[in-house]
Amino acid sequence: MSNLKGKSVARGVPGAHGQGSDSRARVSANHGRGSGDFVFDMRPLGRQPGSVRDETRTAHAPDGLGSGLARVPAAAEVALDLRFEAVAEGVLVTGSAVAPLAGECARCLDPLASTMEVSFQELYRYAPDPGEDEADEERFLDGDWLDLEPAFRDAVVLALPLSPLCQEDCPGLCAECGVRLAEAGPQHAHGADVDPRWGLLRQLDVSDRVED
Numbered sequence: 302m303s304n305l306k307g308k309s310v311a312r313g314v315p316g317a318h319g320q321g322s323d324s325r326a327r328v329s330a331n332h333g334r335g336s337g338d339f340v341f342d343m344r345p346l347g348r349q350p351g352s353v354r355d356e357t358r359t360a361h362a363p364d365g366l367g368s369g370l371a372r373v374p375a376a377a378e379v380a381l382d383l384r385f386e387a388v389a390e391g392v393l394v395t396g397s398a399v400a401p402l403a404g405e406c407a408r409c410l411d412p413l414a415s416t417m418e419v420s421f422q423e424l425y426r427y428a429p430d431p432g433e434d435e436a437d438e439e440r441f442l443d444g445d446w447l448d449l450e451p452a453f454r455d456a457v458v459l460a461l462p463l464s465p466l467c468q469e470d471c472p473g474l475c476a477e478c479g480v481r482l483a484e485a486g487p488q489h490a491h492g493a494d495v496d497p498r499w500g501l502l503r504q505l506d507v508s509d510r511v512e513d
């Protein structure tokens with residue numbers, strides 16, 4: 302989680318510098334974090350502005366994608382639907398990613414599983430202008446290779462719910478005894494706050510609750 306914006310993340314695909322005929326396979330094999338799935342070859346697109354290519358791919362989510370109560374599990378399948386467009390200064394990527402989402406309900410802590418979809422549009426430039434400092438926010442191609450992973454990471458991190466809920470109106474846990482209120486029912490209460498309708502049962506001494 303600490304390396305989301307580092308310059309090195311957006312560049313430096315091991316094995317991607319050569320012009321070998323079998324480059325993609327080598328990139329995938331050599332990409333240590335198993336995220337070569339997010340590296341795309343821009344040679345079929347070419348550099349003629351206006352050139353467009355659509356590509357779909359199933360990639361495997363990188364590690365460490367999530368925070369707090371919600372995350373995309375490592376190696377989970379991510380469906381990428383992308384459009385690459387050559388523009389004067391680089392390649393514009395527009396697309397979406399659908400990924401599984403795992404986590405815990407922020408109120409009752411039940412495990413939850415769902416999916417999330419993020420969309421993004423990012424410009425990957427061919428190279429910084431002469432004399433320009435490579436700003437952290439910018440993304441660059443590495444030769445003919447475009448590593449979508451940092452853009453995907455940023456989009457997911459922004460979209461992850463801070464307080465995921467198992468259901469919209471999850472009542473959470475009882476503040477006193479920790480029981481899940483969805484199971485205990487609306488009448489669940491303690492001491493003086495007990496629902497009056499239960500008063501008769503309490504007189505019959507079937508309740509083991511502590512009297513205040």
Ligand SMILES: [Zn+2]
Nearest residue numbers: 406409467471
């Ligand atoms: Zn819940």
Ligand SMILES: [Zn+2]
Nearest residue numbers: 475477478479
């Ligand atoms: Zn309780």
